[in-house]
Amino acid sequence: xxxxxxxxxxxxxxxxxxxxxxxxxxxxxxxxxxxxxxxxxxxxxxxxxxxxxxxxxxxxxxxxxxxxxxxxxxxxxxxxxxxxxxxxxxxxxxxxxxxxxxxxxxxxxxxxxxxxxxxxxxxxxxxxxxxxxxxxxxxxxxxxxxxxxxxxxxxxxxxxxxxxxxxxxxxxxxxxxxxxxxxxxxxxxxxxxxxxxxxxxxxxxxxxxxxxxxxxxxxxxxxxxxxxxxxxxxxxxxxxxxxxxxxxxxxxxxxxxxxxxxxxxxxxxxxxxxxxxxxxxxxxxxxxxxxxxxxxxxxxxxxxxxxxxxxxxxxxxxxxxxxxxxxxxxxxxxxxxxxxxxxxxxxxxxxxxxxxxxxxxxxxxxx
Amino acid sequence: xxxxxxxxxxxxxxxxxxxxxxxxxxxxxxxxxxxxxxxxxxxxxxxxxxxxxxxxxxxxxxxxxxxxxxxxxxxxxxxxxxxxxxxxxxxxxxxxxxxxxxxxxxxxxxxxxxxxxxxxxxxxxxxxxxxxxxxxxxxxxxxxxxxxxxxxxxxxxxxxxxxxxxxxxxxxxxxxxxxxxxxxxxxxxxxxxxxxxxxxxxxxxxxxxxxxxxxxxxxxxxxxxxxxxxxxxxxxxxxxxxxxxxxxxxxxxxxxxxxxxxxxxxxxxxxxxxxxxxxxxxxxxxxxxxxxxxxxxxxxxxxxxxxxxxxxxxxxxxxxxxxxxxxxxxxxxxxxxxxxxxxxxxxxxxxxxxxxxxxxxxxxxxxxxxxxxxxxxxxxxxxxxxxxxxxxxxxxxxxxxxx
Numbered sequence: 001x002x003x004x005x006x007x008x009x010x011x012x013x014x015x016x017x018x019x020x021x022x023x024x025x026x027x028x029x030x031x032x033x034x035x036x037x038x039x040x041x042x043x044x045x046x047x048x049x050x051x052x053x054x055x056x057x058x059x060x061x062x063x064x065x066x067x068x069x070x071x072x073x074x075x076x077x078x079x080x081x082x083x084x085x086x087x088x089x090x091x092x093x094x095x096x097x098x099x100x101x102x103x104x105x106x107x108x109x110x111x112x113x114x115x116x117x118x119x120x121x122x123x124x125x126x127x128x129x130x131x132x133x134x135x136x137x138x139x140x141x142x143x144x145x146x147x148x149x150x151x152x153x154x155x156x157x158x159x160x161x162x163x164x165x166x167x168x169x170x171x172x173x174x175x176x177x178x179x180x181x182x183x184x185x186x187x188x189x190x191x192x193x194x195x196x197x198x199x200x201x202x203x204x205x206x207x208x209x210x211x212x213x214x215x216x217x218x219x220x221x222x223x224x225x226x227x228x229x230x231x232x233x234x235x236x237x238x239x240x241x242x243x244x245x246x247x248x249x250x251x252x253x254x255x256x257x258x259x260x261x262x263x264x265x266x267x268x269x270x271x272x273x274x275x276x277x278x279x280x281x282x283x284x285x286x287x288x289x290x291x292x293x294x295x296x297x298x299x300x301x302x303x304x305x306x307x308x309x310x311x312x313x314x315x316x317x318x319x320x321x322x323x324x325x326x327x328x329x330x331x332x333x334x335x336x337x338x339x340x341x342x343x344x345x346x347x348x349x350x351x352x353x354x355x356x357x358x359x360x361x362x363x364x365x366x367x
Numbered sequence: 368x369x370x371x372x373x374x375x376x377x378x379x380x381x382x383x384x385x386x387x388x389x390x391x392x393x394x395x396x397x398x399x400x401x402x403x404x405x406x407x408x409x410x411x412x413x414x415x416x417x418x419x420x421x422x423x424x425x426x427x428x429x430x431x432x433x434x435x436x437x438x439x440x441x442x443x444x445x446x447x448x449x450x451x452x453x454x455x456x457x458x459x460x461x462x463x464x465x466x467x468x469x470x471x472x473x474x475x476x477x478x479x480x481x482x483x484x485x486x487x488x489x490x491x492x493x494x495x496x497x498x499x500x501x502x503x504x505x506x507x508x509x510x511x512x513x514x515x516x517x518x519x520x521x522x523x524x525x526x527x528x529x530x531x532x533x534x535x536x537x538x539x540x541x542x543x544x545x546x547x548x549x550x551x552x553x554x555x556x557x558x559x560x561x562x563x564x565x566x567x568x569x570x571x572x573x574x575x576x577x578x579x580x581x582x583x584x585x586x587x588x589x590x591x592x593x594x595x596x597x598x599x600x601x602x603x604x605x606x607x608x609x610x611x612x613x614x615x616x617x618x619x620x621x622x623x624x625x626x627x628x629x630x631x632x633x634x635x636x637x638x639x640x641x642x643x644x645x646x647x648x649x650x651x652x653x654x655x656x657x658x659x660x661x662x663x664x665x666x667x668x669x670x671x672x673x674x675x676x677x678x679x680x681x682x683x684x685x686x687x688x689x690x691x692x693x694x695x696x697x698x699x700x701x702x703x704x705x706x707x708x709x710x711x712x713x714x715x716x717x718x719x720x721x722x723x724x725x726x727x728x729x730x731x732x733x734x735x736x737x738x739x740x741x742x743x744x745x746x747x748x749x750x751x752x753x754x755x756x757x758x759x760x761x762x763x764x765x766x767x768x769x770x
Contacts, residue, residue, distance in 0.1 A: 028629075030715050036731030060550065061715030062726040077615035081714040225732040232522040253521050 025284040028057045029083040035062030036225065037248050041304035042086070044322070046292040053291070056284065065223075067091060071100045071274055080274050083285045086135070089128050089268040090347060096131035101272040102282070103130045109286055111294040113313035122295075122311045126268055128347060133293055134270040134310035136301065139333035139342070140178050141264035143231055143246040144238035146256045157263035158186035160238060161214055171227045171239030174220035176361035177350060178240065178265050181343060183210035185263060195349045204357060208364045220365070231257050243333050247306035251324060251331070261338040265345050270310065308334040373481075374473040379423060382470045383416045389466060390415030393459055419467045429468050436464030450532050509744060516541055516737035523732055541738035551735065554723035560634065561709075561719060562702040565641035569698040572642070573649025574691050578683070580650070581657045592650070599647035603707045610640050611711040630716050637713045641705060645698025652697065656690025656761075689761035693754050700750065703743075 031047065033039045039060060047058045063070060067087050074080045087095065095101040104110070106127055110119035120127065126134040144154055149166055159166055160182065172179050184194050184203065187210045197203035211218075219236055221227050227241035228249045243264065249255045271293070273285045291297065298309035299317035306328060309315060318329055329335055333342075390411035398407010422432040437460040444456020469475055479488060519538040520526055528536025545551045576595055580588050598606055614636040621632045660683065668678040684691075706721040713719070720739065727736050 032715075034730055035726050036733075039730075059715045061718070062730055063715075065729065073611065074615075077612050079615040079619055223729045225730055229522055229524075229732045232520070233524045255522075 024280050025054075025056075025287060026083070026278075026281045027055070028059065029281070029284050029288065030059045030061055030081055031084045031086070031288075032061045032063050032067060032082050033086040034064045034224070037305055038244065038307075041301050041307075042292075044304050045301035046288075046297055049297070050288055050291050054287070056288075068094055068100075071095060072098070074274075075100055075276065080276055082274055083277065083281055084288055085272050085274060086269065087272055089132060089134070089270065090350060092132035092270065092272050093129045093347065093351060095272055096129045100275055101131035102275045102277075104133055104273070104289075106133075109290065111290050113311060114295040115313050117313055122313050124312065126310050128268065131272050132268075132270050133272070133289055134268050135293060135298065136269050136307035136310055137266055137334055138269060138307045139243045139264040139266050140173070140240055141243050141246070141333070142238050142240050142260040142262075143227070143249065143257045144260055145231055145234060145236075146258050148234060148237040153258065154238060154260055155262065157182055157260070159260070161186045161210065163214060163217060166237060167217075168237035169217050169219050169230075169235060170214065171219040171221050171230050171236045171241075173240060174222045174365070176357045177354075178345075179211060180204070180207040180357065180361070181265065182263060183207040185343070186210060191343065194343075195346050198357075199349070199353065204360055208360070211364075228253075228255075231255065243331075244305045244307050247331050251321070251326065259338075261333075262341050263343045264333055264338070265343045266333065267345050268310065269307075302328050302332070306331040306333075308332040374477045377471055377473050379420070379471075382419050382423065382467060385470050386415040386419050386463060386466050387412040389463065415463050415467070418463070419471070422467055423471055433461070433464035433468065436460040436467075448530075451530055512737045513741050513744075516734055516741045518734045518737075521733055523734065523737070541733070541735045542742075544733075544735045545738050545742070548735070550718075550723060551720075551739070554718045554720045557717055558703055558720040561637055561641060561717070562699050565638045565645055565702040566695050566699040568638065568642035569645030569649050570691060570695040573646045573694060573698070574653050574687075576646070577650045577653035577657060578679075581654060592654075595650055596647035598643050603644075606644075607708045607711040610643075610708060614640060614712050633714050633717045637709055637717045637719075640708050640712045641702035642698075644705065644708065645701050648697035648701060649691070649694035652690045652694035653687060656687045660686055686764070689757045692757055696750050696754055700747070 031042075033042055039062060043060070047060075050056065051058055061082065064086050067085050068091050071080070071082070071085070074082070085101075092101065096103070106120040106123065107118050110123075110133065112118055113122040123134050126137070128134075142154075142157070142160060146153065148168060152165075154160070154162075154166055160170055180198055181194050184197055184207050185191065187206060189197050189203075189206075198207065219230060219239070221230070221239070221241070224242050224245050227236070227239035228245050230236040230239055231249060232253070232255050238260070243259070246257065246259055249257050250259070271289055273282065273289065277285060293311075295311055295313045296317065298311050299314040299319070301307070302309055302314075302318045303320065303322040309318065315334075318332065320326060321328055330337065333339065390413070391408040392411070394407040394409070394411020394414075395404050396407070397411065398404045401407065418432075418436060422429075426432050437457055440460030440463070441453050441457030444452035444454070444459075446452075447456075475492070476483075476488060479491060483491070514529070515523060515525065517537045517539065518524070518526065518529065519536050519540070526536050530536075545555075579585060580592055580595075585591070618632045618636050621627045621635070622629060627635075664682055664686075665678050668682045669675075673681065703719075704721055705719070706725050709717065709719050709722055710725070713722070720743075724736050724739060727733055
């Protein structure tokens with residue numbers, strides 16, 4: 001009798017635990033991203049469908065720019081308030097190394113591709129870190145004012161360094177990454193040797209010397225929104241920024257701007273889950289990631305912004321822009337026409353040399 | 368005011384000098400806009416000096432001279448730059464024409480005492496010009512965002528349509544965006560929750576502190592005062608870092624020990640942090656009001672049998688109310704404008720208006736920010752008007768009270 005009672009009680013308890021276990025996910029989550037048109041594309045493609053499906057309340061925090069510093073501080077204070085964070089691959093690597101991001105097993109914690117391909121294969125080499133769940137491929141490239149560059153618009157990256165053919169201001173990012181590579185490419189270094197040269201102090205000086213030739217005509221930007229604003233104002237005749245921003249200037253805002261795809265630099269952006277979340281928040285974050293990085297969702301994002309989906313299986317599903325109705329495929333950085341001459345950003349190199357070259361670059365800027 | 372000084376005609380060189388300077392100043396702007404500042408300045412000066420010479424020596428009819436300058440420059444402006452050019456040209460013509468005769472006829476002296484030397488007259492007008500320049504320097508950055516907030520495009524740029532006063536170039540879409548966009552609405556709501564509650568806390572604590580510190584028997588008054596107003600003096604970023612770690616622990620404790628909801632704890636943290644920032648303003652304004660407060664009134668009240676609390680609410684409070692309210696307004700504005708501390712202490716659910724503007728400015732330069740700024744400027748104007756009216760009321764009350 002007593003035994004039966006105990007058994008029943010245990011069964012009941014197990015059942016309760018089982019039931020609550022299935023629903024044991026936080027009902028609110030904070031997703032951190034970059035803001036602007038990019039956050040909007042995520043809202044439409046991921047957050048809204050997910051909230052509808054699960055009833056979770058999603059709060060957006062546009063703090064990705066300081067994600068590394070803030071996660072460090074939150075960890076130190078023992079109060080991590082973020083559930084899913086959108087970061088560039090390089091930041092994900094740093095966070096992973098410092099133990100601030102959770103490791104993900106792609107094959108069990110991410111959805112299979114719609115063609116049955118395992119996630120690890122579907123993302124392929126884009127899984128650059130154990131903590132990183134790739135979302136998009138974007139590129140940093142140049143846009144130019146069609147009405148301010150004369151009759152022969154720039155077509156090669158080296159036109160940026162050609163003050164005679166294209167006099168006027170150009171905007172470049174206020175950091176060495178990409179600028180140093182472009183400078184070397186235009187100083188006659190072969191594409192495959194760029195990082196080898198850049199690893200030497202002479203190579204770094206060479207790149208800075210090339211940048212010196214246009215330094216007086218450069219406006220330095222630090223936020224992705226700067227170059228579009230400068231181009232729209234006509235304050236610069238060409239400038240580097242993320243290709244999705246340029247798409248928005250050209251197609252959505254109808255400004256007289258065109259793309260210069262030559263030597264565009266590919267980079268990755270994706271999610272990480274902060275380490276040390278409570279079980280229910282972790283369960284919620286993983287459930288969200290599973291949903292938001294499946295084949296269809298990644299393809300959906302491309303309806304709102306011109307960044308390429310990170311899954312191979314998503315590429316064929318990329319369709320038209322949600323509002324403008326134009327085909328998005330030709331605006332993707334990965335489109336064969338645009339990717340004729342691309343430059344592959346070297347993560348390992350920058351992880352090793354970033355601090356040194358940063359210091360050198362800042363000193364050069366201040367000169 | 369009647370004329371003080373009989374006026375007489377002035378020599379031509381004086382007219383030429385003044386209108387020449389004025390013409391050069393305006394010409395500098397027109398010239399810069401069209402490529403060369405110096406050339407514009409020379410042309411502007413030559414134009415006005417030439418006109419002055421013609422009017423004084425040939426035309427000799429003031430009304431005709433001023434009319435010709437006004438209409439002529441208006442038409443020239445229209446030919447050069449359309450309607451905005453016409454407006455600016457006409458204004459330039461009207462002022463220039465008026466100035467020629469104002470100097471020539473010696474009218475500039477008519478309201479000044481007759482014994483002033485030429486140097487004193489010069490200083491009299493130079494002083495006004497300097498004051499005007501400072502005023503422009505202060506107000507232009509605020510005014511310039513207002514028309515931009517009606518931009519039909521998504522950039523911080525005066526488009527050619529806007530400069531032509533073409534209705535196509537203007538739109539209310541950024542205001543619509545503010546009122547329909549969830550993020551903006553949520554942050555506006557958060558600001559409206561956080562700022563008033565923080566204000567009430569700062570006003571109560573600050574007023575009590577100020578009254579306590581005004582008692583002569585309190586030891587170490589100056590030291591306590593210095594500590595209390597330190598949040599205003601310490602750089603905000605330092606306070607914010609300290610608050611971040613302090614309130615993280617505090618928040619964890621409230622969540623785990625008291626079992627409070629995460630969002631509620633977030634609001635409590637931000638409200639308390641903002642109250643700390645607001646308290647110094649209340650202390651300073653209330654202390655200043657208490658200086659003029661007549662202490663014999665409290666003794667009189669006590670004599671009549673009122674206990675200290677009744678005395679405070681019935682006698683002291685009504686008299687220092689203007690100080691309390693203006694301190695409260697400052698506390699409110701501090702919280703309403705604050706971005707650094709809320710970035711550190713708050714989480715995304717407590718995103719306030721300045722936070723949303725800050726991220727918006729960094730990630731997407733959208734004129735919605737300008738629309739919000741315009742709305743906030745109007746809110747501030749309303750608050751400051753209230754402040755000024757309260758100040759006048761307090762002056763009136765003081766004038767009536769026996770001293």
